[in-house]
Structures are given as C-alpha cells and as structure tokens.
Amino acid sequence: MEDVRIKVEGMTCQHCQMQVHDAIAVLDGVTMVRVDIEAGEATVSYDSSKIDLEQIKQAVRDTGYQVLEEVEVCPVPTPDGMKLMTESLASMPVGAEVKDEAPPAGPKIAPSPPGRIETTTIGVTGMTCASCVQNIERGLGKLDGVLKVSVNLTTEKGTVEYDPGRITVHGIIKAVTDIGYGAEEIKGVDADREREAREKEILSQKRNLILALILAVPVSVGEMGQNIAPLVNAIPGIMGFLGNDYFQFIFATLVMLLPGRQFFSGAYKGLMHGATDMNLLIAAGTGSAYLISTASVFLDLGTGFEHKYFGTAVMLIAFIVLGRYMEANSRGKTSEAIKKLMGLQARTARIVVDKTEREVSIEDVKPGDIVVVRPGEKLPVDGIVVEGRSALDESMLTGESIPVEKNMGDEVIGATINKTGSFKYRATRVGSDTALAQIIKLVEDAQTSKAPIQRIADIVAGHFIVTVMSIALVAFFYWYFIGFERLDIAANYGIASPFLAALLIAITVLVIACPCAVGLATPIAVMVGTGKGAENGILIKGGEALETAQNLDTIVFDKTGTLTRGEPQLTDVVPVGGVSEDTLLMLAAVAEKGSEHPLGEAIVKGAAARGIDIPNGQDFNAIAGHGVQVTYEGSRVLLGTRKLMTDNGMDPAQLNNSMEAMENDGKTAMLIAKDNGIMGVIAVADTLKEHSAEAVKYLQEMGITTVMITGDNRLTAEAIARQVGIDRVLAEVLPQDKVAEVKKLQAKGQKVAMVGDGINDAPALMQADIGIALGSGTDVAMESAQIVLIKDDLRDVVSSIELSKRTMGKIKQGLFWAFAYNTAGIPIAVGLFGPYVIAPALAALFMAMSSVSVTANALLLKRFKLKRQEAV
Amino acid sequence: MAIQFAKTLGFSSATALAMGALFYVLSAGKSAALAAYTVNDTYLGTVFVFVLALIIGLAVWPRVLEKKE
Numbered sequence: 001m002e003d004v005r006i007k008v009e010g011m012t013c014q015h016c017q018m019q020v021h022d023a024i025a026v027l028d029g030v031t032m033v034r035v036d037i038e039a040g041e042a043t044v045s046y047d048s049s050k051i052d053l054e055q056i057k058q059a060v061r062d063t064g065y066q067v068l069e070e071v072e073v074c075p076v077p078t079p080d081g082m083k084l085m086t087e088s089l090a091s092m093p094v095g096a097e098v099k100d101e102a103p104p105a106g107p108k109i110a111p112s113p114p115g116r117i118e119t120t121t122i123g124v125t126g127m128t129c130a131s132c133v134q135n136i137e138r139g140l141g142k143l144d145g146v147l148k149v150s151v152n153l154t155t156e157k158g159t160v161e162y163d164p165g166r167i168t169v170h171g172i173i174k175a176v177t178d179i180g181y182g183a184e185e186i187k188g189v190d191a192d193r194e195r196e197a198r199e200k201e202i203l204s205q206k207r208n209l210i211l212a213l214i215l216a217v218p219v220s221v222g223e224m225g226q227n228i229a230p231l232v233n234a235i236p237g238i239m240g241f242l243g244n245d246y247f248q249f250i251f252a253t254l255v256m257l258l259p260g261r262q263f264f265s266g267a268y269k270g271l272m273h274g275a276t277d278m279n280l281l282i283a284a285g286t287g288s289a290y291l292i293s294t295a296s297v298f299l300d301l302g303t304g305f306e307h308k309y310f311g312t313a314v315m316l317i318a319f320i321v322l323g324r325y326m327e328a329n330s331r332g333k334t335s336e337a338i339k340k341l342m343g344l345q346a347r348t349a350r351i352v353v354d355k356t357e358r359e360v361s362i363e364d365v366k367p368g369d370i371v372v373v374r375p376g377e378k379l380p381v382d383g384i385v386v387e388g389r390s391a392l393d394e395s396m397l398t399g400e401s402i403p404v405e406k407n408m409g410d411e412v413i414g415a416t417i418n419k420t421g422s423f424k425y426r427a428t429r430v431g432s433d434t435a436l437a438q439i440i441k442l443v444e445d446a447q448t449s450k451a452p453i454q455r456i457a458d459i460v461a462g463h464f465i466v467t468v469m470s471i472a473l474v475a476f477f478y479w480y481f482i483g484f485e486r487l488d489i490a491a492n493y494g495i496a497s498p499f500l501a502a503l504l505i506a507i508t509v510l511v512i513a514c515p516c517a518v519g520l521a522t523p524i525a526v527m528v529g530t531g532k533g534a535e536n537g538i539l540i541k542g543g544e545a546l547e548t549a550q551n552l553d554t555i556v557f558d559k560t561g562t563l564t565r566g567e568p569q570l571t572d573v574v575p576v577g578g579v580s581e582d583t584l585l586m587l588a589a590v591a592e593k594g595s596e597h598p599l600g601e602a603i604v605k606g607a608a609a610r611g612i613d614i615p616n617g618q619d620f621n622a623i624a625g626h627g628v629q630v631t632y633e634g635s636r637v638l639l640g641t642r643k644l645m646t647d648n649g650m651d652p653a654q655l656n657n658s659m660e661a662m663e664n665d666g667k668t669a670m671l672i673a674k675d676n677g678i679m680g681v682i683a684v685a686d687t688l689k690e691h692s693a694e695a696v697k698y699l700q701e702m703g704i705t706t707v708m709i710t711g712d713n714r715l716t717a718e719a720i721a722r723q724v725g726i727d728r729v730l731a732e733v734l735p736q737d738k739v740a741e742v743k744k745l746q747a748k749g750q751k752v753a754m755v756g757d758g759i760n761d762a763p764a765l766m767q768a769d770i771g772i773a774l775g776s777g778t779d780v781a782m783e784s785a786q787i788v789l790i791k792d793d794l795r796d797v798v799s800s801i802e803l804s805k806r807t808m809g810k811i812k813q814g815l816f817w818a819f820a821y822n823t824a825g826i827p828i829a830v831g832l833f834g835p836y837v838i839a840p841a842l843a844a845l846f847m848a849m850s851s852v853s854v855t856a857n858a859l860l861l862k863r864f865k866l867k868r869q870e871a872v
Numbered sequence: 873m874a875i876q877f878a879k880t881l882g883f884s885s886a887t888a889l890a891m892g893a894l895f896y897v898l899s900a901g902k903s904a905a906l907a908a909y910t911v912n913d914t915y916l917g918t919v920f921v922f923v924l925a926l927i928i929g930l931a932v933w934p935r936v937l938e939k940k941e
Contacts (some may be wrong), residue, residue, distance in 0.1 A: 280931075476920065476924070477921075482919055484908070
C-alpha cells in the first residue's frame with residue numbers, strides 16, 4: 001500500500017473538488033482519496049500492485065485539471081517507526097509548524113533545513129494603482145515564512161523571499177488571490193505568456209471602452225437634454241426617447257454591470273481584506289450617483305430629486321476605462337526591451353549527430369554538442385569555435401555595429417548573427433545558462449526591483465485612498481450643513497436638494513483624487529531606463545543602482561584590463577651598433593619563444609606581427625627576476641634588466657637615457673645582448689583602450705573626479721594616468737587594499753563608483769556605492785557589480801550615469817505631475833474655489849489623463865542616445 | 873482570519889453607525905428649521921454617510937487592530 005499527495009491546479013470550487021475526488025475514487029486499487037481545495041492537493045492511498053501513480057495522475061488530467069508535481073510519496077508506517085520520506089521541501093503547507101519532536105504516526109512532512117531561503121517570482125493581475133502594491137505587500141508581509149516582498153505595478157510581478165519550511169509558493173499565491181488579485185508562479189522567462197497577458201488586458205479594456213461609449217453616450221446626451229438644441233432639432237422625438245428615465249436606467253445599469261463591473265468586484269474583494277485601492281474610489285463615486293438616480297426613478301423622493309445623474313455615473317466609467325485602456329497600451333510599450341531581447345533567441349539549431357547535421361529545437365541542444373552555423377544564421381547557444389572562422393554581428397547584445405572576427409578557440413554568444421563564413425562550435429552554455437538568458441533575467445529582476453524613491457511614493461499612495469475618502473466625507477458634511485445654505489445652491493446652481501448638492505461634491509472628490517499616476521511614475525521610468533540600457537549593452541541591476549548612479553561624484557578605475565587592454569604590447573625597438581631593428585627583435589623573440597610570461601608573449605607577438613621568422617633557440621634558462629638566457633646558433637643571447645647585463649660583465653650605460661625615457665612613459669624596457677655585446681633595448685607596455693581617454697574627459701566635463709587605482713609602481717601608474725588624463729592616481733595598492741582606498745574616499749563624503757573587471761576588483765566593486773563591471777571581465781566581477789557593461793567601451797560608464805540622471809529626472813517629473821494633479825484637483829473638487837468648478841465626469845477625465853501623461857513622459861526616455869552613439 | 877474580520881466589521885459598523893447617527897441628528901435639526909432639508913435628504917444622507925464611514929472603517933480598523941496586536 002502506498003500513500004501519495006499530488007498537487008492539483010485549477011480547482012476553484014466545491015464542484016471541482018468533487019470532480020477530482022470522484023475521478024480518483026473510481027479507480028481500481030485506490031483505497032482512500034482526500035481532496036483539499038485550499039491546499040490544491042489530493043491525498044491518495046492506493047495498492048501499488050493494482051494501479052500506479054501515473055494512472056492516478058492521468059485520471060486527474062482527464063478531468064481537465066493540471067497535476068503540477070508529486071508533492072510527497074509517503075510509505076506506510078512500519079511498526080518500528082516511520083521510514084524516511086522523499087518529498088519536495090517546498091511543499092510545506094501554510095502555517096505548518098516545524099517542531100523538534102518525535103514524528104507522529106502517519107504521513108509527515110520533513111522540516112526544511114534551518115535558514116534555507118528561496119525566492120519566487122509571481123505574476124499578479126488586477127493591480128490598478130500603488131495602493132494595490134501596498135495591499136499585496138502588506139498582505140504577504142504578514143504571512144509566516146515570508147521574509148521579503150517586492151511588487152511592481154508596471155511589470156505586474158512580485159518577488160517573494162520565503163522560508164520553504166514555513167510556507168509554500170501555493171500558500172503565497174493563495175494569499176494574493178484572497179486579497180482579490182490574480183496570481184500565478186512564473187518559472188523562467190516566457191515571452192508568449194507575457195505577450196498573451198498584455199494582449200488580453202489591452203483587448204479586455206478595449207472591449208470595455210467600446211461598450212462603455214456605446215452605452216454611455218446616449219445616456220449622457222439624454223441627461224443633457226435641451227442643452228444640445230441642434231441634435232434635438234435634427235431628430236424629432238430623440239430627446240424624449242434618450243431622456244426617458246427608464247431608458248436611462250436600463251443603459252446605465254448595463255454600463256455598471258458590464259464595463260463597470262471590474263471596479264465593483266475589485267473594490268468588494270479588496271474591502272473584504274481591509275485593502276483599499278482606486279477601484280473603491282470609483283465604485284463609491286459612480287455607485288452613489290447611480291443609486292440615487294435609480295432611487296429617484298422608482299421612488300418619489302420629492303422636490304430636488306427630479307434630476308437624474310445616470311449620465312454622470314456612466315461617463316465616469318467611460319473615462320476611467322479609457323484611461324485604463326491607454327495605460328494598458330503604454331505598459332505594453334515599456335516592456336519592449338525585454339520583448340526585443342526575447343525575440344533575439346533562435347528557435348532551432350543545427351547540430352552534428354553521427355557525422356550528419358540535424359536540425360533540432362533549441363531546447364534539445366546540450367553542452368558539448370557541435371553546432372553548425374551558416375552565413376546569415378543566428379547562433380542558437382553560447383560556445384567555442386572548433387572549426388572555421390567568421391565575423392559575427394554582436395550589435396544586439398553590445399550595441400556595437402562592427403562585426404567581430406571569430407577564429408578557432410574564440411568564444412561565441414548565442415543570438416548573435418553569423419555574417420560571413422560557415423563554422424562549427426561546441427556548445428558550452430545552453431537554456432537558462434546562456435548569456436542572453438542571463439541578460440534577460442537580469443533585466444527582468446532590475447525592472448521588478450524598486451528604486452528607494454518608489455517606496456516613499458507607494459507608502460504615500462497607500463494611505464492616500466483612505467485620506468481621500470475621509471476628505472469626501474468631510475466635504476459632504478460641509479456642503480450639506482453649511483455650504484448649501486450659505487451659497488444658496490438651490491437658487492444659484494439649480495440643485496434643490498442639499499443631499500444631491502453635497503453628493504456631487506463628494507463624488508468629484510472621490511474620482512479626481514485617485515493616486516494611480518503616483519504609483520505609475522517610478523516603475524514605468526525604471527522599466528524604460530533599464531530597458532534602454534539593456535538594448536545598448538548596459539545592464540543596470542535595479543532601481544536602487546539607477547537612483548544611486550545619478551549622485552556619483554568620484555569614479556575609481558582599475559588600471560589593468562579596465563583603462564588599459566591588460567595585455568602588454570611591443571612599443572619600442574632601439575638597436576645599437578649597426579644592428580637592424582628586425583635582427584634585434586628576432587633575437588629577443590628567440591629568447592622569449594615559448595615563454596608564458598605576458599612580457600615575453602608581447603615580444604613574440606610583436607615580432608610575428610612584423611613578419612619576422614622566429615627560429616628556435618637552445619638551452620633556455622630563466623633567471624628569476626632578471627630575464628632569460630638562450631643559446632642561438634652557438635651564441636649566448638641575454639634578454640633582461642640592467643642587472644642581468646652588469647652581472648654578466650656588460651655596461652648598459654650607453655642605453656640608460658633611452659631606457660629611462662621609456663620607463664618614465666610607463667613602459668618595461670629590456671636589454672638584449674649577444675656574446676657579451678649589448679645590441680639594443682626593446683620596450684613593451686600595457687596600452688590604453690581605444691576610448692579610455694575620451695570617457696575620462698566626458699566624466700570630467702560632468703564634474704566627476706576620476707581616480708586610477710593600480711598595483712603598479714608610481715612611475716608606471718603616473719605615465720598611464722598622463723596618457724588617459726586621469727585626475728588622481730592611487731599607485732602601489734595591493735589588491736586587498738583596494739577596498740580600503742574606496743572606503744577612504746567614501747569617508748570623505750564622496751559618492752564613489754568603482755569600475756573594474758577582475759576577481760581582485762570584486763570586493764571594491766561591492767564596497768563602492770556603485771560597482772561597474774566590464775562584460776569582458778570575470779563572472780565574479782559581474783556578479784559583484786550593480787552595473788555591467790557588455791561592450792568593452794568605457795564611454796558606457798558615462799552613458800550609465802547619464803541614463804541614470806535622465807531616468808531619475810523622469811521619475812521626479814512623473815511624481816511631481818502626479819502629486820500636482822491630486823493636490824490641485826482636491827481643493828477644486830471640495831469646492832474651495834466655489835462649488836461645481838469641475839464636474840464629476842470631467843474629474844474622471846482629468847484623473848485618467850494624469851496616468852496617461854505620466855506614462856507618456858516616461859516613454860520619452862526611449863529617445864536617449866548613448867555617448868558612443870552621439871560620437872558616431 | 874475570521875475572528876479578525878469579525879472584529880473589523882464590528883468596529884467599522886460601530887463607527888459607521890455613530891457617524892450615521894450624528895448626521896441623522898444634525899440633519900433632523902436642519903430639517904425642522906429649514907424647508908429645503910426634506911426627510912428624504914436626511915434618510916439618503918444618513919445612508920451615504922453610513923456607507924462611506926463603513927468603507928473607511930473597513931480600511932482603517934484592520935491596521936489599527938494589527939498595530940494593537
């Protein structure tokens with residue numbers, strides 16, 4: 001006998017529960033079934049000799065429900081105690097206690113290892129404003145086992161850190177749905193799901209809008225009555241029909257039940273859990289107008305209640321639905337960066353199987369497979385070239401438009417395009433491990449994260465709704481008891497009922513003060529900003545980095561590999577005594593041939609680049625710290641320092657001036673001697689990257705202090721600093737002391753960014769206010785940094801800061817306008833400047849437009865141009 | 873959960889009733905003094921105030937109770 005607990009998805013009611021129960025219960029061999037709709041699980045006892053687990057799962061699937069995973073397989077307890085169980089640790093039910101006591105008889109869920117934390121991303125639907133974000137974050141934050149929650153209104157996603165021993169993902173999702181929002185777990189990146197969700201939302205709001213307009217316009221025209229004389233004259237009898245109370249009631253009811261239903265159901269669900277959002281304001285405003293008008297149609301309410309407000313209610317709904325439709329469209333545009341990145345992925349790959357090429361789905365490519373790529377094709381996964389050569393267009397990832405040459409042994413990245421020749425490469429990273437998948441994940445995480453400024457906006461918006469409702473209540477009291485009489489509303493405005501006079505004011509307040517624009521301002525700008533960066537090879541890991549980067553005043557550059565290429569190159573060849581440059585270089589290359597020392601490699605490469613044939617030497621001997629000795633054609637060749645020469649009885653004085661000049665320029669000078677005669681000096685040096693000096697100049701123009709940090713001696717460091725134009729040099733700094741140097745700068749109150757590429761830079765990247773890693777650097781550096789520059793171009797440091805400034809500018813503008821709408825709107829609505837300065841329907845239009853304008857303003861960020869693009 | 877909701881509903885209803893009663897008393901006074909204030913105004917106003925106060929209560933009381941706990 002076996003006991004099993006399986007997770008069933010899709011059960012929403014008791015009927016579903018019964019269906020699943022019955023489907024399993026009828027199976028031969030099943031002895032017990034218990035279906036828990038709350039947990040979304042079915043516990044089954046069955047005779048494994050008669051039926052197997054797969055048949056049970058299939059029976060559930062056949063009823064139309066999904067079997068997500070096998071949660072627990074629990075062997076029947078034996079007399080001598082419980083056997084160990086195999087189960088998913090993430091299956092712990094909500095609120096389950098983990099106790100250090102003897103296990104009870106029967107199935108039990110083993111506790112999770114202490115301190116284990118998992119993170120899940122959930123897609124949330126039904127959010128309309130910052131209050132929704134607050135509601136969900138507060139609701140989830142209260143759950144036992146949830147450690148951290150961050151919900152993003154724009155991406156409609158939430159990231160939850162939780163202890164799987166105390167709560168399951170299912171429990172988290174259930175908590176969200178209980179508050180009144182839709183929720184589902186997101187596993188990996190699913191372009192189709194995202195697109196479908198967006199399209200569904202846009203389509204739904206479009207339908208609502210069309211329906212609202214078709215139904216609301218006649219009602220509104222009917223309510224306006226004789227005020228629109230041309231229409232009345234054009235179609236005789238039309239006003240009698242449109243202005244008929246019953247016609248107005250029927251059409252208004254349809255508006256409330258169809259496009260307006262979303263507001264009432266949202267408000268109800270939220271209110272049942274103490275959650276307030278803009279649905280509540282709209283439902284309260286439109287509901288009041290509708291109910292009082294309905295009452296006056298069917299009941300004799302006496303003087304002052306002859307006028308109906310159906311038109312007001314339906315136009316409110318129509319304008320707000322218009323706002324939601326436009327907002328849904330705009331939100332779709334903000335996530336274009338992710339869509340573009342996802343669209344880069346190839347769908348199929350051609351791999352070599354048994355010496356023949358076979359086209360397979362990209363999911364079937366495994367590390368080690370040999371992938372064949374032809375000209376014009378997209379690379380499906382990451383790998384290393386094993387045969388052939390070509391040039392690849394990497395612009396989609398780096399923004400660099402010039403194709404990059406790839407030869408055997410070179411690394412290639414999936415999603416780049418093969419421009420010229422066919423080649424084969426060995427797959428190294430596939431699926432979610434590819435560079436593209438990592439970039440998409442990084443950008444997604446960044447867009448879900450929050451800038452600190454957004455938290456403030458969320459909190460303000462979260463309390464705003466209750467404040468607005470309280471203001472509406474106070475305004476109602478004032479206009480009912482004081483304002484109506486004092487301003488003689490009946491005589492001056494034609495509203496005979498004090499209740500209706502005060503109600504119109506209260507409705508206007510409720511509608512105009514929705515803080516939806518406040519909630520949208522930050523996430524939309526962060527999405528567009530990080531997306532714009534990602535499209536151009538600047539990966540910003542979240543809103544916090546974006547916010548901090550704008551305040552930087554000091555940038556510390558690592559020297560080797562960051563400002564410089566990190567590979568020494570041959571720079572000078574100075575022969576003496578009639579020897580030719582080529583001969584001198586050939587002798588030096590013979591001495592260093594086969595050397596793995598970077599200086600030696602630079603000499604050999606330099607000689608090869610000049611087309612010099614490099615013969616082999618004999619008796620190679622490395623003299624530690626001084627140089628090398630080799631025998632060539634029976635002669636002894638020495639290459640190294642002054643001391644090497646003097647130790648061998650030679651005087652290098654004649655070359656001292658040349659050597660000192662080279663060393664003053666940060667070069668490493670080496671003497672070459674043959675058979676006890678000095679033949680010349682050659683120098684190698686680490687050279688600057690192409691755009692280092694330009695980047696430093698731009699930063700200085702922005703008022704940022706530039707600092708170079710290096711372990712090199714001061715002479716070499718200052719030589720490089722002169723070339724690049726850096727403001728300050730920190731030389732002879734040991735790798736472990738880089739952190740201390742960054743700390744010293746921070747202690748002076750400076751906002752410091754560290755730019756580096758190596759493992760030894762990682763601690764300093766973490767210590768700095770912003771760590772910027774180069775994509776050509778180590779994985780450790782990229783993980784430690786908050787900004788990663790995929791393209792090895794230091795001008796992108798400048799672009800990152802500019803992008804950060806622009807994005808923060810948009811956030812501030814958005815928040816300013818959003819708060820301005822509300823702060824200006826409320827005094828007008830409460831009647832501070834006189835009653836009915838703004839009609840309720842117009843208030844709804846204002847409110848809708850505030851969201852749209854904030855979104856549109858943030859979208860202007862798409863026009864931002866990078867420094868390197870400007871240079872072009 | 874159910875207890876928490878019952879408490880919230882109880883406190884919210886009490887607040888709303890108090891507000892509704894306040895409005896009713898004040899409005900009845902006005903109605904007696906001025907003809908423009910009809911009985912219907914009083915009744916409808918009381919309902920509106922009650923509903924709005926109930927909504928505010930349902931939003932505010934859970935936070936208050938949460939802080940107390």
